[in-house]
Amino acid sequence: MIHQFLSSLDRRIPFRRAKAHCDVPCGIYDPIVAQIAALTVVRMVDLIKDLESRGGSDAAFQNSMARYIAVKEEHAEKVKHEIRVIWGDFIKPQHVEKHPETTEVVQKIMQLGSKSRQAVDRDVAVQLVEAVNQFAEIFWDAKGLTVKRAKAPYAPALELVYPNL
């Protein structure tokens, strides 16, 4: 009866909601998404530079250039988003205590991600890949796993950090 009374009152003057909250999927974090997105930024820079070197201004040229730029924008932002989520949801104070460079690495990723969007600069994009690799090392150590480095099996064949499973 009390619940009925409160429900009736809630319909008129809603009580504040407190969430006994579930998030799905929980516990599925993996920096590989950010790593592949960073590789994509490098790839797009390479494609933009290659197209530029061949010259042109017709519709086909502009169409390709616009698409490469759009994909570079999307994936640079994806890098930042993926790292923000892992940093915010997974990284805990004890991980930062063990790896005090964590905050600096995350800031570097955010800045390089933005710079990658602003410029067509391969060096900046490669630095972004390496910064995400550093974050991946911290992440996998937090999971209790050792890591290895191996060249990605697709262009650009840059080194990525992978967990030893």
Add this chain to the structure above:
Amino acid sequence: MLRILKISGDSLQPELESGDFVIIGKIPGWLSRLKKGDLVAFNQPGLGLLVKQVAEVEAGGQAFVLLGTRPESVDSRTFGAVLRERLVGKVIYRIHR
């Protein structure tokens, strides 16, 4: 001070179900005597007002490990121990559906 909150979500089943109401109190004495098993409401940045169960009391009562009852709950396993100053109140009465 007492407040009534309405529960949204299932991560405290069977203790609390979505749609239940709780009365919370933030009288200083109550919060200083929080123990394992108590339900508390707290503000979590990015997630809002949550209700979870005390699993551990740390740092002489200055921080609390707060967990849901279900494995997929977003709780201290995700965001770490919760500092006392983020607590809004202790659940002192439950009104089930």
